[in-house]
Structures are given as structure tokens and as C-alpha cells.
Amino acid sequence: MEKTDLKSLASAYLQAHLPQSAIQKQAVEIFHTLDIPTTKHEEWKYLNLKNLTNRAYLFANGNVAEVAIEKARSFVNVYDEQNANVLVFVNGVYVPALSHIVSPESELKVGNLRQARSQYAREFEKHFGQYADAHQHIFAALNTATDAEGAFIYVPNNQVVAAPVILHYIVATDAQNLLVQTRNLFVVGTSAQVTVVEHYNSAESAAHSLTNMVTEILVGANARLDHYKIQNEANHSSHIGFTQTWQLQDSYYANTTVSLSGEIVRNNLHIGIDGENCTAYMNGLYVLDNRTVVDNHTVVDHRKPHSHSNELYKGLLAGNAHAIFNGKIFVRQDAQQTNAFQSNKNMLLSPHAKVDTKPQLEIWADDVKCSHGCTVGALDEEPLFYLRARGIAEESARALLMFAFAQDVLERIQLASVREYVERLIAQRLKMEI
Amino acid sequence: MLSIKNLQAAIGDKQILKGINLEIKPGEVHAIMGPNGSGKSTLASVLAGREDYEVLGGEVIFNGKNLLELAPEERAGEGLFLAFQYPVEISGVSNTNFLKAAVNAIRKYRGEEPLDAVHFLRLIKEKMKLVNMDQALLNRSLNEGFSGGEKKRNEIFQMAVLEPRLAILDETDSGLDIDALRIVANGVNTLRRADNAILVITHYQRLLDYIVPDYVHVLYQGRIVRSGNKELALELEEKGYDWIKAEVEAENA
Numbered sequence: 001m002e003k004t005d006l007k008s009l010a011s012a013y014l015q016a017h018l019p020q021s022a023i024q025k026q027a028v029e030i031f032h033t034l035d036i037p038t039t040k041h042e043e044w045k046y047l048n049l050k051n052l053t054n055r056a057y058l059f060a061n062g063n064v065a066e067v068a069i070e071k072a073r074s075f076v077n078v079y080d081e082q083n084a085n086v087l088v089f090v091n092g093v094y095v096p097a098l099s100h101i102v103s104p105e106s107e108l109k110v111g112n113l114r115q116a117r118s119q120y121a122r123e124f125e126k127h128f129g130q131y132a133d134a135h136q137h138i139f140a141a142l143n144t145a146t147d148a149e150g151a152f153i154y155v156p157n158n159q160v161v162a163a164p165v166i167l168h169y170i171v172a173t174d175a176q177n178l179l180v181q182t183r184n185l186f187v188v189g190t191s192a193q194v195t196v197v198e199h200y201n202s203a204e205s206a207a208h209s210l211t212n213m214v215t216e217i218l219v220g221a222n223a224r225l226d227h228y229k230i231q232n233e234a235n236h237s238s239h240i241g242f243t244q245t246w247q248l249q250d251s252y253y254a255n256t257t258v259s260l261s262g263e264i265v266r267n268n269l270h271i272g273i274d275g276e277n278c279t280a281y282m283n284g285l286y287v288l289d290n291r292t293v294v295d296n297h298t299v300v301d302h303r304k305p306h307s308h309s310n311e312l313y314k315g316l317l318a319g320n321a322h323a324i325f326n327g328k329i330f331v332r333q334d335a336q337q338t339n340a341f342q343s344n345k346n347m348l349l350s351p352h353a354k355v356d357t358k359p360q361l362e363i364w365a366d367d368v369k370c371s372h373g374c375t376v377g378a379l380d381e382e383p384l385f386y387l388r389a390r391g392i393a394e395e396s397a398r399a400l401l402m403f404a405f406a407q408d409v410l411e412r413i414q415l416a417s418v419r420e421y422v423e424r425l426i427a428q429r430l431k432m433e434i
Numbered sequence: 435m436l437s438i439k440n441l442q443a444a445i446g447d448k449q450i451l452k453g454i455n456l457e458i459k460p461g462e463v464h465a466i467m468g469p470n471g472s473g474k475s476t477l478a479s480v481l482a483g484r485e486d487y488e489v490l491g492g493e494v495i496f497n498g499k500n501l502l503e504l505a506p507e508e509r510a511g512e513g514l515f516l517a518f519q520y521p522v523e524i525s526g527v528s529n530t531n532f533l534k535a536a537v538n539a540i541r542k543y544r545g546e547e548p549l550d551a552v553h554f555l556r557l558i559k560e561k562m563k564l565v566n567m568d569q570a571l572l573n574r575s576l577n578e579g580f581s582g583g584e585k586k587r588n589e590i591f592q593m594a595v596l597e598p599r600l601a602i603l604d605e606t607d608s609g610l611d612i613d614a615l616r617i618v619a620n621g622v623n624t625l626r627r628a629d630n631a632i633l634v635i636t637h638y639q640r641l642l643d644y645i646v647p648d649y650v651h652v653l654y655q656g657r658i659v660r661s662g663n664k665e666l667a668l669e670l671e672e673k674g675y676d677w678i679k680a681e682v683e684a685e686n687a
Contacts, residue, residue: 381485386522387532389482390592391510391540400535404526404575 004056006179007036010142013059019145023129027144034138043136046324046356047295052238052264055208057179061146064093068172068203073098075170075201081417085110087151088168092180092211094149098168108161108194109154113183116152123154127187131216132244137268140242143214148181150213153196157189157220164195164415171202171209171237178207184215188223188251195226195415202237208263209237217245217253221275224252228418232425233262235290242268249275249304256283256413258422259294260429270299273335276306284313285409287426288321288353295324302335302365311342314409316402317353325357325374333364342372347379347405399432435460435631436501436600441492442656443480449490450476452656458600458631465634465642467667468653469675474635475519477653478604482516483509497599510536511543513599513630517589517606524576529588532576533558533595540596561594565621583614590621601625602633607641619644639671652678 003009010031019025036053037044072090076098085108088098094112101110109120116124134140151167169182188194202209211233219225231239239262247253259265271280286294300309315323325344346355359372379401387397406426413419441454450473458464468474480487481494483506494501497512504512524532537557538548549557558572565587577585586606593601603622607615622632622645634645642650642664650667652660654675659682660666670678 383522383524385484385506386518386524387536388506389510389516389518390532390536390596391507391543392535393507393539394505396535396539397507400527400532401524404524407526 005036006053006055006057009057009059009179014145017061017146020147024145024147027134027141030134031138031141031145034141036138043297043326047264047266047293049264052210055177057210058176060092060178060180062093064090064095067174069095069098071172071203072168072170075199076168079166079168079199079417079421081164081166083163085163085165086168087112087165088170089149089182090170090172091178092149092182102163103161106156107159108165109152109156110165111152113150113152113185114147116185120152120154123187124152124185127216127218128185129216131218131246131272132214132242137242139212139240140214143181143183143212143242146181148183150183151186152184153186153194155188155192155194155223157192159189159192161192161194164197167196167198169198169200169211169213171211171233173205173207173209176207178209180209180211182211182213184213186215186217186225186227188219188225190220191222192220193224197228197230197415197418200229200231200233200239202233204234205236207236211237211239211241213239213241215241215243217243219245219247219251219253221248222250223248225254226414227253227255228413228415229255229257229267230418230422231257231259231262231265235261235263235292237262238264240266243270245269245271247271247273247275247278247280250277251275252279254281254283254412256281256285256409257296258284259286259288259296260425261288261290261292262294263292265292265294266297267295268297268299270301271309272301272303273307273309274303276304278304278307280307280309281412282309282311282313283409283412285406285422286315286323287406287429288315288317288323289319289429291320293322293324297326299328299330300340301330301332302338302340303332304334305336305338307335308339309341312409312412313344314406315346315355316349316405317346317355318349320350320352322354323356325355326360327358327372328360328362329370329372331363331365331368331370336365336367338365338368338370340368340370344374346374346376347402348376349379349402396432399430402430403427403432435497437495439493441477441480441494442490443476443487444490445476445487450656451480453492454656454658456651456658458633460631461628462649463626463632463634463645463647465636465647465650465667466653466658467636467639467650467670469679470637472653473656474653475604478516478519478602478635481602482506482514507539508543510596511540515593515596515598515601517586517593517601517603519604519606519608521577521585521589523578523580525578527576529572529574529576530558533592536592537595557595561591564594564624565591566617567591582609583611586610586614586618587621590618594621594625597625598630600631600633602635604635605637606634607636607638615641616644639667642667654678654682
């Protein structure tokens, strides 16, 4: 009988779609040497992928039905951002009809990655496949091997892009389990500046979906990138994401990852700080219920001196939700005067919710300031009583305190439309009015 | 307004209140004094509905309702207010949003329409003056990083905004310097009306120079052992609590 597990399906797909470039050929080779990780693998210890990878998926590639586009439209319309560059991908396919670009090309080169290969060949060749290291990561290797569509964003030197770039990734499938590959490349030139928002949504469906996403980012010298990833997919949708950011000197990169639902969500966020005087923020918020599992693996690799990284991940877990946090900080011998801060705080709202949290620091330099801490707790009784004694009903008081718990991450969202959108979703979840 | 009969309460295995009787009528100010550990704060907590305490017996009728059957938020809705001895710091909830939630929750309990932003701000502005509340404190997280005096002032400010029928001030004066005490007392005095009442729980007589009580009660070992007028407070100030302890023990012997 034909094998229908993910590895077998992917192997068959790669045989039918031969790799085009040297980078793709190499990725195919890497893919064949790796296995789908099990919980015996240190990096996948708490995340069981068995159910996910034993399903038979249809590989989404190249075509998207009208009906799926119509479903996607509602997700795009919900998000109210005036004067933005909007790119919409439905089932992994770029949909120009739902997209629009407002920034002039002199300020921003943007479009579908697959077209950028020829349209912006010079920039593409220079940067594609240069930052994400697929050697340890079978999903990244598969992604690279499949010539996926996604966003190409290139900001030339000294350009400050006023309008944010909003990327919508929407999955809409009816009957068939769907595997979607998404590939992004963001390059921010010297002293350039841009804000990018990734939104992940999917339509409710009986069929399952899995998005396998890789994003490569270069933040050039003295450049700034504000990067948001908002995940709010339906409960039959899973996501395996690998984001690799590379920072040059004097650059600023702030990533905020908000995960609100889905079946299994795995986010790898890796930041290489390869220049002096850089600032990196990793902000994370997960508000989960049902059986959602969210696994955030972050790595910040301090390779040069005088840089600063600040990580704050917080989670509210209800129902049978399970959150995993693994935060690695590397400070290499050259990276003197590094200042690295990490914090992971979790609030368990149900006896069946679960957290695995693991900070990991490896420090070879001797003149550094590093701190880390993680907490897992329940809602404090004392503040709850205080609010109730002022007339606020117990359920509302709980919601108010949970919202307050999320507040210091929400405050770090600088794009007002994103912050309001996320606040609205969380308030809905907590059944409160804001 | 408030009628407490033979109230007994425990925390864990330890019985703290051993039969409290107290009647408070509209317009009155009562003070409860007593040495440390006599049960003063327990009484305040039981009245406000803190769940750590178990009521063993007795009854409390507030505005004709059985207070002990009500949730803390329902007691607040009925017009009970506790000024906390140790106001809690709540990070991430702004003072203003908290107050608005409280005001509208109580209005909802009473079947009134919620206040809109304009009317709410007007109310806040008016009440701020009462306790010299700084606008900056209103925008900050609730009590977070407030000084001791600012926290107590914030309690009285909340009292002013919520306009309770019965306010219980649990050692609101403890740890305040004289200037802060005057501001707090002045705020409370401005809020005194013929149709509301105040129960002042204090360790020190000094507060009663500023908030003059109609009745003073001495709580000792979980019972009210003496009641009198404000002269009783002065006597306690002069002679300390030892003579009361001695008298009570002689009576029990």
C-alpha cells in the first residue's frame, strides 16, 4: 500500500517536481537525510507531531479555487488598516485581486516571491536561501525544496516605508487535508525602515491543514524592522514556522508573535546578531484554550559585542491547552558587553492546561549582563477579591486580571491597528468589553 | 442599616470572632478600637466577604438583606465599601479603567444605565478635588508604585466615587503622616451624610480627632468588651489597653 505519512508524501512530491536551482537541489538532499522529529529529539521533546504528520495531505501548489478566495476575503476585510501595502496568499497562492500596493517602487520592492525571482533577480539571488539554515530542520528543507510562494519585501538603503506591509496567509479547504508551503524574504537595506505584519487565518473546516512556513530576514546596518506575526487559525489548522533574522550593526529588530488558536503551532524564531550595537526584541503572547498546542522556540545568537536583546513571552492557558517555551541565548566569546534579558510568564486557568518552559543560556564571553526567569502560576486571589469588593462581578474581575496580565506584551505592539485588533480578539476570548 | 448579631468567624482552625453584636444606624460614625490581634481586621474582612474566613454562627443584616449570603460584588452593589488596610497593586489595570468598571458594575447591579465617558469623567474630576488626587495617579496602573499615603488616598477617592451607604475604613490611618491623615479625614468628613454611615477601625486614637465618632467600641479577644462615646477613645489613649484587658480577665475569672 502507498505510504501516506508526511515524509513519504513529500518525497513523492519532490520526485514529481524536480528542483530548479542549486539551493533547491541542496535542500532536497538535506530533506532526504532528515526524519520527521519525534519527542526523542531534544528540540521537539514536548511537541508530539505524530497525529500531524501521519495524515494524508494534498500538496497545495499553484491553484486556488474561487470559493477559497471568497472565503479569504472576509479575513482580509476584517482588518482595518488605512494606507497599507496588502498581500494576500490563499492556500499558499498569491492572489493579486485581494492585494494592493500603495508604496512607490523606489521606496519598496514588494510582491510574490516566485515572481521576484525574475523581477528582482539581483536582490533575490543575493539573499534567497542565505539566512535560514535548513540543515537541522526537515520542514525548512522541504520548504526550500518546493519553490513556495510568499512575500518578497525589499527596502532599498535609506528608504523609510511609511505604509506598513500587511501579509495575509489564509487557508480555506473543504474536503481535503491541505499542506501549504509559504516562503518569505524580507531585506531591509542600510538605514532603511519598515513594518511588516503576518496574519495567519483559516476558515473553519472538517479537513485539516498544515502550513509550513519559512521566513528569511536581513536587517541591514542601522536599519529597523518591526515585525508582527499574528496567528488565529481554526482548530483544524496547524503551523510549523521557521523565522531566521540576521542583524547587521546598529540595527533594530522587534518581533512580536501572538498565537491565539490552531491545532498545533510551532514557531522557531532565530535571530543572529552579527554586528555591534544592535537591539533585538522578542515579544510573545499566547492566549489559548481547547486543545491548542503552541510551541515557541526562540534563539538569539549574540556574535558581536555591545548588543542588547530583550525577550518577554507571556501566556494564558485555559481548557486543555498546552504551551511550550524554549528560549536560547548564546553569547559568543567575541560578544562582550552583551545585555540579554529573557522572561517567560504563564498563567494556568484550568487544571488541565499545561506548560513546559525551558530557558537555556550558553555564555562564552565574560563581561556580559544576562538574566532570565520563568514563572507558572494561577490567578492571584488578593487582586480578585479587591476588584470584587468594588462591585466587579467575579467573571469580569477574572477577565480584567487576565487582560492585565497580557498588557505588558500588548503595550509593545507599536502599530495601533495591530494592537487594537489583537486586544479585540483577546477581549472576545475573555468575554469582556473594552 | 447594619445589624450584627452574635457573629462568630474563624480562619482555619482558629476562631477569631467570638460573638460580635453591633447596630449601626444611618448618619452614625462608629469606631472600633482594640489591641493587635483582637479581631478588628477580621471583622472588616468578614463583612466585605473575604472567602478565607469561615462564618461559624450569627447573622448580619444590611439594608434588610442577609449580608453573609451575598458575594463580595453583591455587597458592594448593596452599598458596602471596605477601604483596605493594604490596598492591592494591580499591574496592567489603569486606575481609571478600574473605577469605570466598578462604577458601572454597581450601576448595573442597581438596574441603572452605565455612565458614558463624559459623565464618568465629570464624576471623577469632581471627586478628585476631595482628596487632592493627582491626575497622573489616575492614568497609572492601580496602586502600582503608589506611596502608602497615595494608596490610602486612593481608597478614599474610590469611596467618594462609589458613594457607599456604609463605609468600613480598615486602619486607613495606620502609617500615615499627619498631612496625609488630614487629607484622608477631610475627604471622609465631606462624604458624611444623614443617609450613610461609617465604621472606622483603628488602632490609634489620633484619627478620631479628625473623624469624630458617635460611638466607640473596644474589641478584645473577638468580642466587643466596652462601648461608649468618643471619651472612651481618649481614655484608651491615656491609659492604653492594659486596663481593659485586666478588667475583662477579672470578669471572666
